[in-house]
Amino acid sequence: MPWPLTTERNASGELLVGGIPLTRLADEYGTPLYVFDEATLRTRAQRFRDAFASTYPRSRVLYAAKAYLSPALVAILHAERLGLDVSSGGEVYAGLASGVPAAKMTFHGNGKTDEELREAVEAGVGLIAVDNRWELRRLVGVATAAGTRVSILLRLNPGVDVHTHAKIRTGAIDSKFGLPVGGGEAAAAVDEALASPALDLAGYHAHLGSQLFDPEAYVDGIEAILGFAAAMRDRHGDPAVPRVVSPGGGFGVAYLPDEADADPATWGAVAADALRAGCARYGLPLPELVVEPGRAIIGPAGVALYRVGATKEIPGVRRYAMVDGGMADNIRPALYDAGYAVALANRAEDGPVLPVTVAGKYCESGDVLVRDAPLPALVGGDLLAIPAAGAYTLSMSSNYNLARRPAAVLVNGGQARLIRRRETYADLLAADLLPEVPAPPRTTRETPLATVSGA
Numbered sequence: 001m002p003w004p005l006t007t008e009r010n011a012s013g014e015l016l017v018g019g020i021p022l023t024r025l026a027d028e029y030g031t032p033l034y035v036f037d038e039a040t041l042r043t044r045a046q047r048f049r050d051a052f053a054s055t056y057p058r059s060r061v062l063y064a065a066k067a068y069l070s071p072a073l074v075a076i077l078h079a080e081r082l083g084l085d086v087s088s089g090g091e092v093y094a095g096l097a098s099g100v101p102a103a104k105m106t107f108h109g110n111g112k113t114d115e116e117l118r119e120a121v122e123a124g125v126g127l128i129a130v131d132n133r134w135e136l137r138r139l140v141g142v143a144t145a146a147g148t149r150v151s152i153l154l155r156l157n158p159g160v161d162v163h164t165h166a167k168i169r170t171g172a173i174d175s176k177f178g179l180p181v182g183g184g185e186a187a188a189a190v191d192e193a194l195a196s197p198a199l200d201l202a203g204y205h206a207h208l209g210s211q212l213f214d215p216e217a218y219v220d221g222i223e224a225i226l227g228f229a230a231a232m233r234d235r236h237g238d239p240a241v242p243r244v245v246s247p248g249g250g251f252g253v254a255y256l257p258d259e260a261d262a263d264p265a266t267w268g269a270v271a272a273d274a275l276r277a278g279c280a281r282y283g284l285p286l287p288e289l290v291v292e293p294g295r296a297i298i299g300p301a302g303v304a305l306y307r308v309g310a311t312k313e314i315p316g317v318r319r320y321a322m323v324d325g326g327m328a329d330n331i332r333p334a335l336y337d338a339g340y341a342v343a344l345a346n347r348a349e350d351g352p353v354l355p356v357t358v359a360g361k362y363c364e365s366g367d368v369l370v371r372d373a374p375l376p377a378l379v380g381g382d383l384l385a386i387p388a389a390g391a392y393t394l395s396m397s398s399n400y401n402l403a404r405r406p407a408a409v410l411v412n413g414g415q416a417r418l419i420r421r422r423e424t425y426a427d428l429l430a431a432d433l434l435p436e437v438p439a440p441p442r443t444t445r446e447t448p449l450a451t452v453s454g455a
């Protein structure tokens with residue numbers, strides 16, 4: 001089930017999360033509104049931490065911040081002893097602002113700029129996951145200039161294909177991410193990393209994709225990493241033996257009522273077995289295992305609320321309900337054909353149910369949040385709730401049509417706290433500048449057009 005743990009309906013049929021009726025939150029903070037349930041967030045963080053620690057004590061869980069970096073939520077995850085996986089200078093900055101020490105961060109990304117590398121090195125980011133040889137050389141320059149030695153992982157492209165949407169598959173041979181293992185690019189990167197006194201090669205990383213359900217993905221990833229590590233050990237000896245192995249994140253979550261989350265306990269056990277068996281087979285010492293769930297931590301903790309406006313029935317074709325948000329706050333349906341559940345939040349879902357397409361308000365025909373959802377007849381003013389909306393929604397949000405990005409609240413035990421205010425119109429123009437525009441050249445004859453054509 002995709003709903004937060006604390007979801008319930010009261011006697012009058014209203015939906016509650018964290019002990020608060022969603023109608024009350026919508027009235028107080030406006031819509032669209034993103035509601036995060038603290039109990040669900042903490043429970044999921046603990047479940048990952050405990051699942052991996054109990055089966056493989058030398059494991060570390062990093063929250064992949066790109067799923068949604070809210071300082072309030074990241075501070076909670078830090079309190080739950082999760083580290084942070086960041087993928088831009090902005091995320092390093094926001095992670096630090098959330099109170100996460102740089103040493104607990106791993107910096108990912110295939111296009112890190114010199115400026116971002118400099119900022120990360122100066123902040124003391126724990127590990128930099130180097131994606132390619134260009135970056136490796138830039139990092140040598142940055143570390144040398146800073147007079148420090150930087151610990152790195154090499155991001156491998158192991159050529160492992162996983163079953164997920166093409167746009168969120170990252171470990172197949174044809175991928176922009178990582179150093180291809182086949183063809184020698186990854187081996188050449190190891191040669192270069194070991195040759196530089198500015199770099200400390202801590203280990204290897206492979207992230208295969210997102211929204212994965214088969215833990216065999218982790219077996220494939222770990223096997224590819226260890227096979228490569230053994231070859232590098234044979235070539236370079238101890239310096240190429242990994243102290244850290246990371247098969248990334250990608251744990252799938254339920255979006256629809258009949259789906260179930262990938263179970264961290266199963267994945268933990270599978271990963272631990274693969275790591276122990278592989279290390280024994282290759283004669284490698286057991287490394288630290290670093291896993292990076294993003295979606296699986298934050299996704300199911302979030303619910304999006306929208307107010308229904310117009311409804312439209314195209315006879316014999318489709319029934320539409322327009323809502324006050326859409327692709328600007330949640331691009332996933334338009335980008336990945338992602339499916340969502342939706343529930344009526346302000347009253348009981350009784351009466352006959354008919355398919356309704358929940359359409360966003362933005363100027364794109366593709367701006368549809370949920371197609372043909374089974375809902376009772378809707379009227380303007382109804383409140384709709386979309387579960388599993390915490391990941392890759394606000395973090396991918398835009399100001400398209402000059403929409404103000406939504407507010408977010410954190411709920412727990414009947415209390416709500418605003419963790420992000422709704423943007424204002426002034427925010428929309430905060431970065432815009434209005435230079436003095438030169439006046440248009442004056443024509444010699446200032447004859448009003450009316451007199452030319454008239455009289």
Ligand SMILES: *Cc1c(COP(=O)(O)O)cnc(C)c1O
Nearest residue numbers: 064207210249250292293294295
């Ligand atoms: C995106 C990403 C993750 C998190 O992926 P989820 O599917 O949200 O768990 C982890 N590691 C890396 C390197 C990533 O790019």
